[in-house]
Amino acid sequence: MAMEIRQALCVFCADCETVCPTHSIQASGGTVLINQDSCTECEGHFDEPQCVSVCPTDGCIVPTP
Numbered sequence: 001m002a003m004e005i006r007q008a009l010c011v012f013c014a015d016c017e018t019v020c021p022t023h024s025i026q027a028s029g030g031t032v033l034i035n036q037d038s039c040t041e042c043e044g045h046f047d048e049p050q051c052v053s054v055c056p057t058d059g060c061i062v063p064t065p
């Protein structure tokens with residue numbers, strides 16, 4: 001279970017990077033990526049994925065298929 005960023009919708013604000021409790025989001029070089037191995041969808045930390053809560057773009061961060 002992990003979330004992923006739909007790159008076409010990301011505006012590279014990096015707001016998601018700072019709120020991730022598992023430090024799974026890295027913004028560098030004009031891209032923002034979620035580490036699929038460490039993202040827990042915030043389970044055990046928060047009721048909702050915090051990256052989704054702060055992202056200004058609806059539908060930008062979605063569960064991996």
Ligand code: SF4
Nearest residue numbers: 020039041042049051
């Ligand atoms: S769902 Fe939670 S753990 Fe996963 S990247 Fe977003 S903030 Fe981090």
Ligand code: SF4
Nearest residue numbers: 010011013014016055
């Ligand atoms: S909060 Fe959303 S738009 Fe901003 S960097 Fe993260 S995924 Fe991209």
